[in-house]
Amino acid sequence: MRAAIVTAPDTTEIQEVPTPSVGSNDVLVRIRACGICGTDTLYIAIGGLPPRHGCMPIGHEPAGEVVEVGRDVSGIAVGDRVVVNPMALADDIIGNGGSAGALADFLLIKDAVRGRSLEVVPHHIPYEVAALNEPMAVALHAVNQVAPRQSDQVLVLGAGPIGLGITIALKSRGVGHVVVADILPSRLEKALKVGADAVINSREDDVTARLIELHGPGESMWPNRSGTDVFLDAAGVPAAVETALAAAKRGATLGVVAVHKEPVSMDFMNIMSNELTIIGSMGYPSEIFEVTKDIVDNWEKYQAIISHTFDLDDLQGALQCVATPGAADKVVITLS
Known part of the structure; x- marks a missing residue:
């Protein structure tokens, strides 16, 4: 699968990496949209965070479709449209120095628990809007x-x-x-x-x-x-x-x-x-899925925040857009 990896200061590459294997407590999500955050550009500028400096996966604002569910996971089904809490595992934060990032074709949600690590959203909510959840x-x-x-x-x-x-x-x-x-x-x-x-x-x-x-x-x-x-x-x-x-x-x-x-x-x-x-104010100690209902109820208002969408293969164009002062509001990568 494809994944965006920070390989050196000011250098990000789309690389082919192994698709994750799903354990009994895990969920595999096909990423359909992922926003670009200002912290992503910071990580790129410095070459990533230890211990993955020079080989750090990025992306922490994902929405996607569940494609595989571990046998011990409840409340989640294949085909569900979901948003993700990238900070659910404190020792493996998604896209923030952890082992995986969400700017990729697939994302493994380890030890998946609905309401803690991911949440289901209705199918009428566009993926790019759902990706605003974080x-x-x-x-x-x-x-x-x-x-x-x-x-x-x-x-x-x-x-x-x-x-x-x-x-x-x-x-x-x-x-x-x-x-x-x-x-x-x-x-x-x-x-x-x-x-x-x-x-x-x-x-x-x-x-x-x-x-x-x-x-x-x-x-x-x-x-x-x-x-x-x-x-x-x-x-x-x-x-x-x-x-x-x-x-x-x-x-x-x-x-x-x-x-x-x-x-x-x-x-x-x-x-x-x-x-x-x-x-x-820093992060979202309890708000990661508290905000989801409001996004669902008012998704057209939230959609106005998005100014640009790019394909993952045009990640460099998206990053340039984000880095240009005044050029963009929210930039979202979409994946088919």
């Missing part, structure tokens, strides 16, 4: 971390795939007013399409002033604060954090889910005097 679990965990109330007013900074997923999750749980800020008009259009109540072009507009128009003024010992209750950083640039903290009223919350590649300075007098809460 990154959308990341987005849902970010929302769960800040625990918004329905009465809250929220600003999402960044309208990439995670920011759009956060927007859908916020509206699915009934949050009253969600604003999305980004510098790309095309992404702001998508934010409105998936349910944002308003958008701000942060390249052209004064974000704080616009927030005050939308959310009213906020209580603070400092002037020019907005009534925004929750800020979610899905941008990963210092300006996003700086913008949120400059606009935050007393008691506001800032959630950080984006990966920051450089340190961000903060005015701790502002944080202290306004009693701000800053909370991080």
